[in-house]
Amino acid sequence: MGGVKTTTKQKIAFSVLFLCTLIVVLPVLFVLWAILKGGAPAINWQFLSTMPREGMREGGIYPAIIGTIYLVSLSVLFSLPIGLFAAIYLNEYAKDNLLTRLIRLAIVNLSGVSSVVYGLFGLALFVNFLKFGVSILSGALTLAIMNLPVIIIASTEALASVPFSFREVSLSLGASRWQTVRYSVLPNAIPGILTGAILSLARAAGETAPILFTVAAFYLPKLPKSIFDQAMALPYHLYIISTQIPNIKTEVRYGTALVLIGIVFSMNIFAVVIRAKFRKKKKW
């Protein structure tokens, strides 16, 4: 009797949970479907590889794609090493005192700060104060600053998940602390660190606000030549063609959105694959 009752309860619970999942997933699926349906006809090699023409109503989105790739790769050059070393310091060296606790708290809070704040910060610091101007460098640094807290948190977690005994053994064998981190902790934390870094980059690729004032150009007839040039970027381009340019074909808008989502999505998948691949391998 009791058994029947518990199974019924369980069924109800499962149904409710399933319904909640559906409510979360359905809109996302709908958006994806709409973009895919609207954008797919626009996607072809010419769209991906040529400059925009006719006031961006015709032609491709090549410079925006390139700009986004530049921004993301340059930003990771700054954020990954700094974030990683900060995480190593916090997790492996720092004493647990008021100062480090404040730092940790600050990092967690910074990771939740709205991206437009980072945009304004980048404008003030990199564009104006350091006089990098509106440039790829300023934009990449702004994205890097925005990503740092996320990378630090992910890296700290990855380091903390390496068993304490690895450190004990390594030190007991006469390795120094740095050697212990370098040879015995870090290799086992790399998958987690990479996953975190890629996910944060995917976010960076899709953000508009941080690049709005620091790098993004409305339209450039040429590709950027150096990191001190302005660049077009996908999210900003999408914003422009959706709001500032009348009479543009909808499939160009949807196509641009589709490319942006495609890039972000494949980065996320890449991160998941890395994680899955290493999870199978580790068994301590």
Add this chain to the structure above:
Amino acid sequence: MVNPTFRITGLDAFYGNKHVLKNINIDILPNAVTALIGPSGCGKSTFIRSLNRINDLILTFRREGKVCYHNQDIYAKDVDVVELRRRVGMVFQKPNPFPKSIYDNIAYCLKVHGIKDKDKIDATVESSLKKAALWDEVKNSLRQNALTLSGGQQQRLCIARTLAVEPEVILFDEPCSSLDPISTAKIEELIHQLKQSYTLIIVTHNMQQAARVSDFAGFFLLGELIEFDKTDKIFTAPKDKRTEDYITGRFG
């Protein structure tokens, strides 16, 4: 009289406010096996973990008193802890090879000591595995992941890894507690052989093991060293009633 390898005087240890070792005084002699026995939680691990300063890793750990290694206070400011740990090796309770190949587990020690010569590494891998009585079982599978070995093999690999560093002292913290009788016998045999060239300290819960392998034995109870003497004295004619009760199994 021979100079003791370790001379510990008035050692007190704390985790936070918890007082876990109380005024420990003990001399550890070279080329002998010293066994430490006592009920769970009495501070044996804390004691040996303060001999190679591995307890420094535990942030709440604090100690007072002196631990002298060859007349040098290892807690003095100018001590090179890395060098100390090279000379005072440790084998832990749970076998803990790195998730690397058997070969790389041992090569790790040489790598961190800056040895890059492949022949030297090969030779050390072989000689340490031989000393740890594991060579014959693994010589054809050195590239295999160490985690695929049995528990007893893993523990012998850990011993081989410790030997590869060429320490002078080896601390064993219940090295056999997760092993079957055959592996245990192998490790005891090994300890017996290592005694010729090393100073050994072994924590064990197994009275027969302490009696079999050790020359000296110390009995800990609630953070105090109740009695320390030659092993046969401790086991045949203990001076303290509490030692006798523990050895004869009257409390645990």
